[in-house]
Amino acid sequence: MSVATAAPRVDLRRLGITIAAPTLAIVFSLLITALILISTGDPVMSTLDQVWAYGKQPRVIALTVNQATTYYLSALAVAIGFRMNLFNIGVDGQYRLAAFAAAVVGSSFELPKPLHLFVIVLVAMLVGAMWAGIAAVLKVTRGVSEVISTIMLNAIATALIAFMLREVAVEVAGSNNIGTKPIAESGALPGIPLIPESPLEVFGFIVVAALAGVAYTVVLGRTRFGFDLRATGHSESAAVASGVNVRRMVIVSMLLSGAVAGLVGMPQLLGGASRSYSLDFPAGLGFTGIAIALLGRNNALGMAFSALLFSFLDASSIILDINDISKEIVLIMQGTIVLSVVVAYELVRRYSIVAEQRRVSRQLAEEQASARPKEVST
């Protein structure tokens, strides 16, 4: 038995595991959802039918893809931290502050289109990185856990935005909402008619999100920096022993995470109708990003699927509401998926370890059995 023949078989099995676990989890959470529906006396099959029928309308698909774009960026930001064992709960504050600053800067001047867009996005990334950088500096110089500091920074960002918004705000036309001045036409990112027959265009920023996903995979998987980052995440002492400057890595990865977090608000800001940061700018995307990163196991493709799944579920809450079924069931389903997917992975992992041990011990027994007669004969 040679290594060459073993390798592809193991890979196949790993692929099986990778697919089996999330499938199991989704089936399990569908079961839970069905149980809840039964307990409240709602018809299970027709509800699922309606959700499916609603979800495959072109307009809803476009809506789902748009929401998934922001979720995906948020998950990427969280995942950069996760790969190095840093828990950036602060994506939420980072993207909101970044979007606010970008809206203020972007609306204060006009530039030729590509340049204007570039400046706005750059400001967002810098502000996001700066806000995450506070947590990074506190961690490496003062040993403050990033879990705590980013939670605090989220709350501080909320208060800071409320303060500054009052200073710069104008009234949003036709409502009692207040927001920043709208960004000029040169700062608008055109949508893409990606979904046929959909009256709604997909955010142009989806291209940037896809590129960010590719960059994430390449940088973390194919560069020295990415290797150091993952090594630090796996074993800090081993990384130190191989010459990695852990403090520098903490700062750099936190800044990167914050910069990507800065992108989260951009699809809405540049592609939305109002092109301004107002009181009803979407909040809480950072927390959803955590769940999606966990579900996608920090894998660029996995997170894309998870983002689509989550935003599909979000969209389906609308039809549930119309049918008088409480839409909170979607949250329960999302939570159940996250929890059961990790349980499924763990169970599958344990099973494969046991199977591997059995296989090796059987092999050893066979080898011994074939070796023994030889000994006797000599």
Added chain:
Amino acid sequence: MSLVDSTSTTAGAPDPKDGPTPARRLPKAGLPLVLLAIAALILLLSIVAAVTGAEDLTSSGTIGAALALAIPIGMAGLGGLWAERAGVVNIGLEGMMILGTWGAGWAGYQWGPWTGVLVGTLMGAIGGLLHALATVTFGVDHIVSGVAINILGLGAAQFLSVIAFEGVPGGGESQSPPIADIAEISVPGLAGPLLDLQQKQIFLLSDLAGVVRGLATGVSLMTVVAILLVIGSYFVLWRTAFGLRLRSCGESPVAAESLGVNVYLMKYAAVIASGAFAGVGGAFLAIVAGNGYREGQTAGRGFIGLAAMIFGNWRPGGLAAGAGLFGYTDSLQLRRGPESVHALLLLAGVLLIAAAVFLVVRRRMVAALVTFVAGVLFLVWYALTDTVPEQFTTMTPYVTTLLVLALASQRLRMPAADGLPYRRGQGA
């Protein structure tokens, strides 16, 4: 996942075997030292109050509100303490707390407040059980499970509140009908004389009267119960064999196992208790702080409780101090916030400069310089303005927590095996 960064601890990193106090050079924070610190703090506050005229810094109203605001955070922190002392990181406290608010609302309006507390506690404990099942039995990453429980707790509470409260008189989709109040108690014979003293505006004496009056009059029985829970947790965890076994699971589960401790059982007990405490915190919010279950009532207090516990170095006294600090700064915004928080700037400036002097004595020049500059900035800010913008007052508790952690964090030591996976019989 390590909550406190090990890279930044100094070369003389504390050895787990040395016991709970992390920095050997500092005296152990015994009762006399704690009392001294409290006295110094009250003195400082009354000086600042006298200088700035911000009487609300030490008024009984502020202190009373601070106590009420500190309790839910302290309960969440206590939940974190139980779980993490047994080696399980519990970031799902927020979700368990939300379950607690719903349980309290549901049972409270039907069968009275104390039943509400009980059911809230049970709901929290169910959240804890789920976390224990995921982390202990299935070996799931603690953070992942916690995040999932936060989503689940929120979803379940919202879902259940639609079912339980919609159409009920006084209730609705996102709120329960009002719940009867829990009785308030006062130390007899104190209220009147203390109020007189407080109103006379005598330096220090009036401040002291305000503080004592805030703590000793009109205190909800539930607050008393919560404080007893903190003290009780200390005795159970540090003064009983059960507590020793439980904590040994957080320090070295393999060693505990070799001594015959049922590590799984201990972890289950600790995490379920953890959820129960979070549930108590939720019930407090619904019944004492509020007037029934409201959607979004917890507002991140589960996370802040976790912060208070880390701030308190994984000790009951420390977490109580952390919760108190947070509750105090939070209550200031309710009592003429812009003015009171402005006065706090002076205090922060003075304290930072004192810390800088301390650092110079320790020959930590760079840190001293940074601290000094920060202190001067606070003083300049204080001198150049009369009040703090309204929105800034809401961030005071968070900024304070961050500042205090930045000054104190390096002395912290978490349980050695906190957050690490453990499988029975699979050694180190």
